[in-house]
Amino acid sequence: MSKRYIGQRIKRNEDPALLTGQALFTDDVHLPGMLHVAFVRSDYAHGRIRSIDASYAREMPGVVAVYTAADLGAYWRPGPPLVSPPPVKGAIFNARTQVPLAKDKVRHVGEAIVMIVAESRYIAEDAVEQVFVDIEALPAVVDLEKALAPDAILIHEDLDSNLAAYIFQQKGDYESARAQADVVIKRRLYYDHGIAAAMENRGIVATWDAKTQRLTMWDTTQAPVVIRNGMAAMLGLSESQVRVIAPFIGGGFGPKIMMFYPEEVLLPWASMQLQRPIKWIEDRRENFFATTHERDQIHWAEIALTKEGRVLGFKDEFIHDTGAYDPYGLTVPINSQCTLLGCYDVPNYASEFKVVFTNKTLVTPYRGAGRQHGVFVMERMLDIAARQLGIDRAEIRRRNFIPPDKFPYNNELIYQDFVPLVYDSGNYEPALDKALEMIGYEQFISEEQPRLRAEGRHVGIGVVTYVEGTGIGPYEGARVQVESTGKVNVSTGIGTQGQGHFTSFAQVVADQLGVSPRDVHLVTGDTDQFHWGTGTFASRGAVVAGNAINAAAAAVRRKILAMASRELEAPEEDLELVDGVVRDKKNPEFAIALKDLAAKANPLRGAVRPGTEPGLEATDYFGPERGVTANGVHAMILEVDPETAMIKILKYVAVHDCGTVLNPLIVDGQVQGGIAQGIGNAFYEKIVYDDNGQLLTASFMDYLLPTSMEVPSLDIGHETTPSPLNPLGTKGTGEAGAIPVGPLFAQAVEDALAEYDLEVLEIPLSPNRLFELLQSKNKDA
Amino acid sequence: MNQIMKISVTVNGVLYERSVEPRLLLSDFIRHELGLTGTHVGCEHGVCGACTILFDGAAVRSCLMFAVQADAHEIVTVEGLSPDPQHLDALQEAFWEAHGLQCGFCTPGFLMTLKPFLAQNPDPSDEEIREAISGNLCRCTGYEHIVDAVKLAAAKMKESSS
Numbered sequence: 039m040s041k042r043y044i045g046q047r048i049k050r051n052e053d054p055a056l057l058t059g060q061a062l063f064t065d066d067v068h069l070p071g072m073l074h075v076a077f078v079r080s081d082y083a084h085g086r087i088r089s090i091d092a093s094y095a096r097e098m099p100g101v102v103a104v105y106t107a108a109d110l111g112a113y114w115r116p117g118p119p120l121v122s123p124p125p126v127k128g129a130i131f132n133a134r135t136q137v138p139l140a141k142d143k144v145r146h147v148g149e150a151i152v153m154i155v156a157e158s159r160y161i162a163e164d165a166v167e168q169v170f171v172d173i174e175a176l177p178a179v180v181d182l183e184k185a186l187a188p189d190a191i192l193i194h195e196d197l198d199s200n201l202a203a204y205i206f207q208q209k210g211d212y213e214s215a216r217a218q219a220d221v222v223i224k225r226r227l228y229y230d231h232g233i234a235a236a237m238e239n240r241g242i243v244a245t246w247d248a249k250t251q252r253l254t255m256w257d258t259t260q261a262p263v264v265i266r267n268g269m270a271a272m273l274g275l276s277e278s279q280v281r282v283i284a285p286f287i288g289g290g291f292g293p294k295i296m297m298f299y300p301e302e303v304l305l306p307w308a309s310m311q312l313q314r315p316i317k318w319i320e321d322r323r324e325n326f327f328a329t330t331h332e333r334d335q336i337h338w339a340e341i342a343l344t345k346e347g348r349v350l351g352f353k354d355e356f357i358h359d360t361g362a363y364d365p366y367g368l369t370v371p372i373n374s375q376c377t378l379l380g381c382y383d384v385p386n387y388a389s390e391f392k393v394v395f396t397n398k399t400l401v402t403p404y405r406g407a408g409r410q411h412g413v414f415v416m417e418r419m420l421d422i423a424a425r426q427l428g429i430d431r432a433e434i435r436r437r438n439f440i441p442p443d444k445f446p447y448n449n450e451l452i453y454q455d456f457v458p459l460v461y462d463s464g465n466y467e468p469a470l471d472k473a474l475e476m477i478g479y480e481q482f483i484s485e486e487q488p489r490l491r492a493e494g495r496h497v498g499i500g501v502v503t504y505v506e507g508t509g510i511g512p513y514e515g516a517r518v519q520v521e522s523t524g525k526v527n528v529s530t531g532i533g534t535q536g537q538g539h540f541t542s543f544a545q546v547v548a549d550q551l552g553v554s555p556r557d558v559h560l561v562t563g564d565t566d567q568f569h570w571g572t573g574t575f576a577s578r579g580a581v582v583a584g585n586a587i588n589a590a591a592a593a594v595r596r597k598i599l600a601m602a603s604r605e606l607e608a609p610e611e612d613l614e615l616v617d618g619v620v621r622d623k624k625n626p627e628f629a630i631a632l633k634d635l636a637a638k639a640n641p642l643r644g645a646v647r648p649g650t651e652p653g654l655e656a657t658d659y660f661g662p663e664r665g666v667t668a669n670g671v672h673a674m675i676l677e678v679d680p681e682t683a684m685i686k687i688l689k690y691v692a693v694h695d696c697g698t699v700l701n702p703l704i705v706d707g708q709v710q711g712g713i714a715q716g717i718g719n720a721f722y723e724k725i726v727y728d729d730n731g732q733l734l735t736a737s738f739m740d741y742l743l744p745t746s747m748e749v750p751s752l753d754i755g756h757e758t759t760p761s762p763l764n765p766l767g768t769k770g771t772g773e774a775g776a777i778p779v780g781p782l783f784a785q786a787v788e789d790a791l792a793e794y795d796l797e798v799l800e801i802p803l804s805p806n807r808l809f810e811l812l813q814s815k816n817k818d819a
Numbered sequence: 820m821n822q823i824m825k826i827s828v829t830v831n832g833v834l835y836e837r838s839v840e841p842r843l844l845l846s847d848f849i850r851h852e853l854g855l856t857g858t859h860v861g862c863e864h865g866v867c868g869a870c871t872i873l874f875d876g877a878a879v880r881s882c883l884m885f886a887v888q889a890d891a892h893e894i895v896t897v898e899g900l901s902p903d904p905q906h907l908d909a910l911q912e913a914f915w916e917a918h919g920l921q922c923g924f925c926t927p928g929f930l931m932t933l934k935p936f937l938a939q940n941p942d943p944s945d946e947e948i949r950e951a952i953s954g955n956l957c958r959c960t961g962y963e964h965i966v967d968a969v970k971l972a973a974a975k976m977k978e979s980s981s
Contacts, residue, residue, distance in 0.1 A: 049915050049916055049918065050915070050918070052923070053914070053915045053920060053923070054904035054905070054907060054911075054915065055904050056920055056923030056926055057897075057904070057907060057911040057914055057915060057920070057923070057926060057930070058857065058897065058898065058900070058901055058903065058904045058907070058911065059855070059856065059857015059858070059896065059897035059898045059927055060857070060898075060904055061923060062856075063856070063859070063924065065850075065856070065859075065860070066850075066856035068851070068854065068856075160840070160842065160843075234958075235958060236922070236924075236958055237859075237861045237867060237869055237922070237924045237925045237956065237957070237958050237959075238859070238861065238922070238924045239861075286922070286923065286924075287922065288859070288861075288922045288923070288924025288925075289921075289922045289924060289958050289959055290922075291958070321863055322861065322862040322863055322864065322867075535922055536920075536921035536922025536923065536924075536959050537921070538921070703918045704918070706918075706964075707918050707921055707959070707960060707961075707964055708921075710960060710961035710962075710963050710964065711921060711958070711959045711960050711961045712961075713961055714958075714960070714961030714962065715958070737862075737864055737866070738862050738864065738866035738867060738956070739864070739866060743956050743958065745952075745953045745954075745955075745956065745962075746948075746949040746950075746952045746953050746955075746962040746965070746966070747949055747950070747953045749961050749962050749963070751945075751963055751966075752961065752963055775961075
């Protein structure tokens with residue numbers, strides 16, 4: 039295989055449709071006779087449903103059906119647990135999954151109680167106003183630490199407490215490391231990650247066709263195959279009777295893989311009941327409380343070091359908020375636990391966490407998926423240690439890096455893919471050196487910063503590192519076919535939400551088959567086209583689906599060579615695939631076009647040799663033995679105005695290593711977009727609940743996404759350490775940019791405000807919060 | 820509620836006569852009555868800018884207007900920028916080349932915001948571009964490639980007009 043297209047900055051195949059408004063998103067599906075849905079949702083965070091009076095709504099003109107939990111009959115059941123807990127000895131896990139419509143209790147604001155089906159969305163929303171739900175309010179569990187107090191009110195009354203899970207993992211022996219340490223530092227740290235806020239809200243269109251006995255469902259899901267299989271099981275249909283299409287999706291970032299959302303379960307069922315197509319499109323307000331969040335953890339961390347700054351051991355205890363239910367298992371806190379050690383060779387680690395139920399929206403992975411929390415804790419503790427020991431911040435990191443000759447590096451912890459976390463490969467120092475050079479670290483510290491400080495300006499620099507476990511299994515698959523038109527069809531089971539799959543996967547196929555990427559047509563997320571796979575998450579598309587597509591394309595290539603060898607009467611090793619033809623390298627005039635070969639591979643009459651498979655087509659799969667670990671370094675120069683506590687980013691540098699890059703243009707875009715979300719998380723975005731569990735930030739006027747004014751121009755550098763665990767050598771990069779921005783802000787703000795001697799132990803900051811921190815220092819002084 | 824009003828609106832050069840409820844949002848009218856689904860709705864409260872259209876030549880948010888307010892006015896949506904995906908205009912071409920979009924959901928709003936901006940300011944600075952798009956939210960790109968795309972579009976437009 040040549041590498042003519044892999045690694046090229048090729049503009050995307052999918053863009054012309056998106057740029058002209060032709061690309062199909064879920065809300066663009068319009069079917070004759072389609073009904074529309076709106077939901078009555080809980081105004082209370084915690085309460086007992088006394089009664090529901092929907093009699094007036096049922097009589098309204100244009101209202102077709104009104105469903106409460108009681109109306110669902112046997113179809114009402116809690117959702118299936120999506121991710122089982124990892125096999126860690128001594129683990130506790132209490133699975134309590136979300137319900138389609140609240141029956142006896144409501145457990146968070148926005149929980150669906152009644153489904154209204156009407157001739158238009160306007161009528162459905164009118165009817166929502168006419169349903170009267172009588173709820174006996176109960177005290178809300180909002181605060182993480184109070185959730186486990188002995189007198190805390192129980193969210194799930196069949197449990198003894200609000201504890202959802204407990205895990206302890208360790209490597210080495212922390213206590214003996216502590217005993218040998220010159221310095222031991224302890225801190226309480228708080229990290230709150232926000233919400234994905236994809237620009238497209240969720241949506242579902244479902245239609246049951248009685249004549250063909252098939253259900254078709256357009257769904258803004260990241261995992262169409264899993265939805266198909268689950269819906270078939272729930273509805274008592276065969277899997278082949280259900281087609282799920284994840285069309286163009288306006289951003290995913292994690293929450294669109296929560297399964298099953300109540301709306302996903304209800305719409306197809308209602309379409310079968312009513313024998314009509316049915317649509318629900320989430321509005322932005324619903325998105326804030328009915329689409330899953332990622333939120334906060336409180337950590338109590340302890341680091342033990344030698345006086346030279348070598349980390350001997352780390353101990354961490356934390357509490358994690360899972361919200362009202364925990365269908366997504368322990369993915370988020372396990373990621374925090376396993377990512378904390380980062381790029382560092384730490385021989386002794388002890389970490390335990392408790393997951394608590396609260397009366398808030400469910401927590402499931404959002405870009406970074408808990409890794410941010412762990413990285414924040416380690417990076418902050420290293421900064422504090424560096425300051426205490428008088429060691430440069432970059433230097434203390436360098437001293438603790440896992441050296442390149444120690445890979446594969448076993449961290450001995452069970453990771454989210456249920457196998458021990460082993461870093462496959464990495465080379466961390468060159469990435470650090472490159473970032474320091476790009477940001478001008480030495481020069482800034484020795485010349486620029488003193489000069490600017492002398493002018494009265496508050497400028498600071500930060501440098502942080504991270505790893506990201508990516509590309510986890512179990513598997514993905516793909517089918518590749520050369521058509522008799524010469525075009526290549528590829529189908530795979532994952533969904534796509536803007537990652538450029540139509541292009542980067544086309545590049546892989548183009549290199550295998552010697553065609554142009556423009557002639558490769560990819561279908562993702564249509565279960566009638568390909569019905570094996572698990573979904574787009576954990577930065578795994580390019581790694582797992584990419585390598586499956588590569589394997590299927592390689593199998594087609596072998597078929598092409600075998601057949602062309604017979605046709606051209608030349609040995610296979612003399613043949614090459616170039617520009618849509620197979621030809622003899624030595625005598626290029628001996629050639630046959632792929633389209634002619636494809637036609638010959640599908641004869642309409644005559645006989646074939648026994649055992650012949652028709653067409654130039656192959657299906658193959660890729661399942662890695664474990665995930666691959668990407669890494670990177672971010673550095674930033676930031677100015678703070680101590681009067682207003684407003685910040686300005688003067689320079690931002692990101693160096694990352696995701697192994698072999700399929701398309702640098704797309705990878706740059708992923709990193710830039712991730713950093714923008716990281717900046718939002720670090721300084722602008724915050725989900726705020728009051729003591730009653732009311733969500734106070736349920737609009738874009740209250741929850742501040744960064745705009746073009748807040749996200750600066752970014753300098754991006756690449757390092758390439760190919761993964762040995764897959765043939766393409768790729769590592770995931772979807773989440774990377776978002777991961778280390780919080781601790782980077784904290785460090786740079788501290789540095790900018792060095793005279794105040796601040797210690798920033800929390801994210802997000804905001805101008806308000808930073809102002810408060812400065813005020814508290816003023817008071818101390 | 821049941822009052823129905825007749826309106827005539829010109830969209831992308833085509834005159835549409837329809838009867839609508841006064842409460843029907845202009846964004847819903849464009850998407851669901853006319854079937855021009857390229858205009859996207861991201862927040863329904865006028866912050867995200869995804870639903871931006873040209874209303875008598877000015878960029879406005881169609882989720883903040885009623886369809887009846889468009890009576891006797893002229894609208895251009897993203898579908899009106901170019902005849903088909905094979906023939907993009909300079910701004911669309913520049914977004915394609917500079918990777919100015921990822922999921923593409925917010926993109927029509929950016930394009931419609933930028934059309935009048937570039938007409939008024941054919942040679943904008945980075946700062947002016949960032950300010951021009953600061954009312955449009957994009958969750959995927961981090962904006963940098965969008966800024967690149969606008970600069971490229973300005974250059975392309977200058978080239979074709981000279």
